[in-house]
Amino acid sequence: MQADGSNASVPSRLAVERVTGLDDDDMQGLCEATSAAILDGGGFGWVKSPGRQVLERYFRGLLMVPERTLFVGRLDGIIVSAAQLVRPPRNNEAQAMSATLMHSYVAPYARGHGLARMLTREVESCARAMGYQVLNLDVRETQVAAIALYRSLDFTHWGTHPHYARVGGRVVRGLFFTKRLQSGGILDA
Template identity: 65%
Template sequence: MKYDLPPPATLNAERIEQFDDDADVHALAEAATAAILDGGGFGWVKPPKAALLEQYFRGVLLVPERELIVGRMDGVIYGAVQLHRPSRNNEAQALAAHLMHHFVAPYARGHGLARLIIERAEEHARAAGYQVLNLDVRETQEAAIALYEAAGFIRWGTHPAYARVKGKTLRGHFYYKLLQK
């Protein structure tokens, strides 16, 4: 489905360390619900109740190894990604961070918000000294795959039984991007 929304006056992505008001967490849960219903729900096949999604996002902010990067159009959150850092005891993989749960609400797509969110996450990972950024995605997420490949992520493998959605087993692709020269 294509949405005919006017271009936003402002577009930005930022790391959130706390929700300053309930409007942000409500908007994030609503955007996540819309993305789940559209088939890009970062693991969920059916959206949980809004209260559970809000609790989930509040919990993300409490995990030391996670950063929540949100994308805003005209000040309203319409998408996000999580930057996962390796745990402190994982010295062997301390060079790499992982992007997870990237989504943009379907009614906010087509304005560059998904790309901006990824760019901001890369900046945070690079500034933290990570040398590699990893991510994985279901094969059915064609727009996301095109975005990641255009952003310089390199597909290194495919898992034949990556996910199960509505009774169908789907493949998934694994990507990496070198952040430091």
Template identity: 60%
Template sequence: MTEIAVRVSAERLEEFSGNDLEDLCDATEGAILDGGGFGWVTPPARHVLEAYWRGVLLVPERHLFVGRLDGTIAAAAQTLRPARNNEAQAFALQLTGHFVAPWARGHGLARAIVVAAEQAARAWGFRSINLDVRDSQSAAIKLYESLGYVRWGTHPYYARVEGDIVAGHFYYKNLSETEAPKQEIPLS
């Protein structure tokens, strides 16, 4: 059997070009339908998704990281800086909206995006990253824990999915006490 090599990359996206917006919306819809839609339970209309992603690029406190499989956006995550008036938590960045399209899983995109976000956070001077995740997302939990994120709490009434209340977990990673993971893929 012959293995076909795929190109995997992770980068911060500051503007859309080519098919980026369409690819990102396709990946988002796939992730939502598969249960990993970072808050969405059912995919919104395409124009709503497009407006959402365009808006992410306009908000100064948000940064969009994407994962590409053979050049096609197949995964994403966002970092969220604290509000400017929140001096007490100005050292901590929030990682949110992390997903990989079902068809692109198993190639390391989820890890690559988190590592890219961590590298950017360190470069921007942040000392901590916080995130939360639904209890049902075991692959994401394993990834975060393998990268050194520490679970500090569980909320038993975290979200409602298809009428059921599900638990969620809260994590942090102290960037000043951990080394940057080795990134084996090119970062733009």
């Protein structure tokens, strides 16, 4: 214990997991982390936090969508980050080999611990285990840390959309990334 009463030398416990249900405490943490990330300008699509009730309905509905899988990151047991693995619908046979990483974020108060990297790797691992050949994602050009993370994890920037989103009254560009998850398979046929 430090002289000021803090435990600065105690390392934080980090965990990433696939979610199939949320109790009240987890929903509270998830909604708080989501609102904080939205207010900080990152990673979810909303530019203004819609409030707890809307977020709670969103996440409860998300858990019922067969093509979506929710992953969360925990810091000392509390949900502080999330990401979604989105699979193509069954009628999209032409793109059945690709999945998408969407809505990935870490609450501003929980950054710097490596959760974004852990979360991305877990989504990647799950997509690979499901047999997907490719993982795609997109990100606003203003999210510099996320772009650096994806590049460091060997995602390839393949294109830029000049009118990707409108945030804070201005139009921002979006970057599109892809990563091959498996060697061999249908991509080498």
